[in-house]
Amino acid sequence: MKRSDRPVRLAILLLAGLGLSACATPPAATRAEAPARPAWALVIHGGAGVMDRETMGPETEASYRAAMQAALARGRAVLDTGGTSLDAVIAVVRGLEDDPQFNAGKGAVFTADGRNELDAAIMDGATLKAGAVAGITGTKNPITLARAVMEKSPHVMLIGAGAEKFGQQAGVEQADAAWFFTERRWQSLKKTLKEKGLPVPARPAGVGPEPVPLAAADMPFEDRKYGTVGVVALDNAGHVAAGTSTGGTTAKLWGRVGDVPIIGAGTYANDKSCAVSATGTGEYFIRLGVARAICDLVELKGMSLQQAADEVIQARLTALGGDGGIVAVTPDGQVAWSFNTSGMYRARQVAGGEPLVGIFKGEP
Ligand code: ASP
Numbered sequence: 001m002k003r004s005d006r007p008v009r010l011a012i013l014l015l016a017g018l019g020l021s022a023c024a025t026p027p028a029a030t031r032a033e034a035p036a037r038p039a040w041a042l043v044i045h046g047g048a049g050v051m052d053r054e055t056m057g058p059e060t061e062a063s064y065r066a067a068m069q070a071a072l073a074r075g076r077a078v079l080d081t082g083g084t085s086l087d088a089v090i091a092v093v094r095g096l097e098d099d100p101q102f103n104a105g106k107g108a109v110f111t112a113d114g115r116n117e118l119d120a121a122i123m124d125g126a127t128l129k130a131g132a133v134a135g136i137t138g139t140k141n142p143i144t145l146a147r148a149v150m151e152k153s154p155h156v157m158l159i160g161a162g163a164e165k166f167g168q169q170a171g172v173e174q175a176d177a178a179w180f181f182t183e184r185r186w187q188s189l190k191k192t193l194k195e196k197g198l199p200v201p202a203r204p205a206g207v208g209p210e211p212v213p214l215a216a217a218d219m220p221f222e223d224r225k226y227g228t229v230g231v232v233a234l235d236n237a238g239h240v241a242a243g244t245s246t247g248g249t250t251a252k253l254w255g256r257v258g259d260v261p262i263i264g265a266g267t268y269a270n271d272k273s274c275a276v277s278a279t280g281t282g283e284y285f286i287r288l289g290v291a292r293a294i295c296d297l298v299e300l301k302g303m304s305l306q307q308a309a310d311e312v313i314q315a316r317l318t319a320l321g322g323d324g325g326i327v328a329v330t331p332d333g334q335v336a337w338s339f340n341t342s343g344m345y346r347a348r349q350v351a352g353g354e355p356l357v358g359i360f361k362g363e364p
Helices: 005-022 028-034 058-079 083-097 142-152 160-167 183-195 282-290 290-301 305-320
Strands: 042-050 118-124 129-135 155-161 227-233 241-244 267-269 275-280 326-328 335-338 342-351 356-360
Touching: 042 058, 042 155, 042 275, 042 326, 042 335, 058 129, 058 305, 058 342, 058 356, 083 118, 083 142, 083 241, 083 267, 118 267, 118 335, 118 356, 129 142, 129 160, 129 267, 142 160, 155 160, 155 326, 160 356, 227 275, 241 267, 241 335, 267 282, 267 290, 275 282, 275 290, 282 290, 290 305, 290 326, 305 326, 326 342, 335 342
Parallel strands: 129 155
Antiparallel strands: 042 227, 042 342, 118 129, 118 241, 227 241, 267 275, 275 326, 326 335, 342 356
16 A cells, blocks of 8 residues: 555545444443433522521421422423423523512622622523623613623623613613612621621612511521522423522622623533533632533533532532532433532422422432
């Protein structure tokens, strides 16, 4: 064989080999084991943190469980009727943003200077389009603004006043500071600032004077609960999407942006791997690129979704000193959650299966 013939012969051999392996019939066992993809799947979180059944009390526990069931029902209504994963994400997140029990939209935590600065993001696994907003103070549902950024602007992320102006022009519903205010979050801010020896700012305009005495429901949170909300969904067409919305962390410095609107940190979706929504101390999730890291392990290392989630949350996040968790779904219908805190409000359901709701560690 002439030296110059060699590459041609090699290429022919390679092609023949590839053809053979492509035509080869997989062993019967492999074929039988491949599970059918469920028509849809939905996994939701309502924040992770220190959660203890006794401190929480039966009424609060029941109320959060009911909120998680209601969130599942909203997503199920979209997916069961052939709606898209993006629409399911919006339906679920908007409902949780309007629920004052969660740290997103109404009921968000306050910055150290007494304002609500909200972050949100959404991502479409089919197109890799994403929309994110940060430092939002006057938009009722930040997740809807994030979707408008994704669909109606040439950008991925808008912040502060510019984001609000864009939202007004796009017809996104506005709200004033009083809409987001809850006495309980205000009392939590006061408690945190006093513990840190920092001054307590004036109450926001339009919320009235502090009630004396405080009702039991207005007492500051004892435990460190986050309450960010997030959803991942798989739809009938096989597309995944993720969305997350938060007020951030109590007494954060004004202007601080967390992981939620950072694509790949707190929110990520890709039809080639998975969709992830995170909750926890955002700084760690940003540094580890948590959501993207999980999807990369699925795509590039062939890990199952649960293995990948545990590798990033239980091993990497814990090793760095971070706390929190994630929910995730793959286009083939695997669902997972993983958290290294004592609790995470969470719920999931797969088409044809039963809803599953949990709060504390050790529940199924
Ligand atoms: N990850 C959010 C943030 O750091 C907070 C949370 O999940 O509770 O902004």
